[in-house]
Amino acid sequence: MSELDLLYSEVEEDLRATVRGALADRCTPAAVIAMYDGDRSAVPGLWKTVAVELGLAGLLVPEAAGGAGASAREAAVVLEELGRAVAPVPFLTSAVIATTAVAGTGAALLGELAAGERVAALAVPLTTGPDAPLPALDLTADGRITGAVTSVAGALEADVLLVPAGGGLYAVPAEHARIAPVVSLDMSRQLADVAFDGAAGELVVADAEPAVRAGLRAGAALLASEQVGLARWCLAETVAYLKVRRQFGRVVGGFQAIKHRLADLAIAVDNGVAAARHAAAALAADDPDVPVATAVAASFCGELAVTAAEEAIQLHGGIGMTWEHPAHLYLKRAKADQLALGAPGSHRARLAELVGLPG
Structure with a gap:
């Protein structure tokens, strides 16, 4: 590397x-x-x-x-x-x-x-990883797109949808599609089901698959940075809270067991930063190790963010369980991100293939 x-x-x-x-x-x-x-x-x-x-x-x-x-x-x-x-x-x-x-x-x-x-959105399910099968939409003889895609992220904000159909990638105005919002775990990145009934679009890429996979790989590589930012907030807010919260006449952060949990989380966050930075740097340099760096970052940071959010809620105690406290926003985003652009398990399986590990 x-x-x-x-x-x-x-x-x-x-x-x-x-x-x-x-x-x-x-x-x-x-x-x-x-x-x-x-x-x-x-x-x-x-x-x-x-x-x-x-x-x-x-x-x-x-x-x-x-x-x-x-x-x-x-x-x-x-x-x-x-x-x-x-x-x-x-x-x-x-x-x-x-x-x-x-x-x-x-x-x-x-x-x-x-x-x-x-604003554009790629019309593929949010769970689609860089190497996963892509949705197949039909292209009629007169260049009309038909078919449906579920769980598309960004469709509600988009005014143009990038649709892989008939081997090409087409730009379709959002008003030419039926976009149905889906109640999502993470409503700050709400999903939608998108259907096309003979929609007309402009061909922007003749060979869709390499373009779509490049977009998904960039997304997977850089999603790790979002997960790191989330984990950093959870760690910092939890440490700040435990410095002032008192229980049994003592500051809660002074208990040895709490210190151990925070130390483990801090080490994990540092490791996540390194993995995410490597994926971003490799992508920026068009390094041949981009697939490996992406798989490492995506598999590690996806689980890191969930762990950090869970620890934040638990270590905040009762207040962490309330609707008014923002901790639940981070758990929902973390869990949704964990499944986005390929789950950690799929990235680990791909990593094994890339580095020649046996199944």
Whole structure:
């Protein structure tokens, strides 16, 4: 495996501070909790802040196409902060997965995505891993798309859907599809079932499979950074709480058993940071070890985030079980992320194949 710099650069840390500051002002836990009661009014304004005001929608788009010309390293930092805030924005689905799928095509759509003028979603189930079978939608003789896809992430925010059909990848306006919201475990990234009844679309990629798999691989590699950001929040908030919570006349954080649990979690978070950073750095450098780095990060960080969220709820005690406390938002996002873009078990199986381990 080649050597890659896993340290955060000064530019990346400045980007982190900018994103964190914006989210602190405009993405409160109360606004995210309201989404579980059907109030999604916070999403458009927050996405405008992230995509347009901060210019982050075009991070992975070359400057010649109207983007920032940044790399997966910068996108990973953004996802860490979005995970830290459980931000309900379609950055992963539009600015990473969909954008990567149409990168290098020269399509006008790429520039529109970079400018934040349009939002796209790849019409595949969220659980689809980079090497998993892809949905097969039909293309009629006159170029119309028919078929259905379940559990699509980002479809509710998208105004254009990227649909693999008949071997190609088509851009279909969202109004030409039937999009049915699904009550999801993580309502901050709500899923939807999408159906096409003779929808017309524009061919953007002649050979869909490599493009779709590139988007899914980028998504899986960078989702690990979102999971790391989530785990870091859980650890930091839990430590801060246990420093002031008293029980039996003592600060709870002073109990040896609690210290052991926090130490184990801190070590796991550090390991997760290393795995996620390696996946992002490999993707940015177009390193041949991207599949291996992705499988390692996805399998480890998927379980890390769930563990961190579970520990946060348990170690907060009774308050961690309440609706008002944001800990449940992190458990729901963590569990949904664990199943997204390939479950940890499927990534471990793929890793075994890549490095030649016996089944």
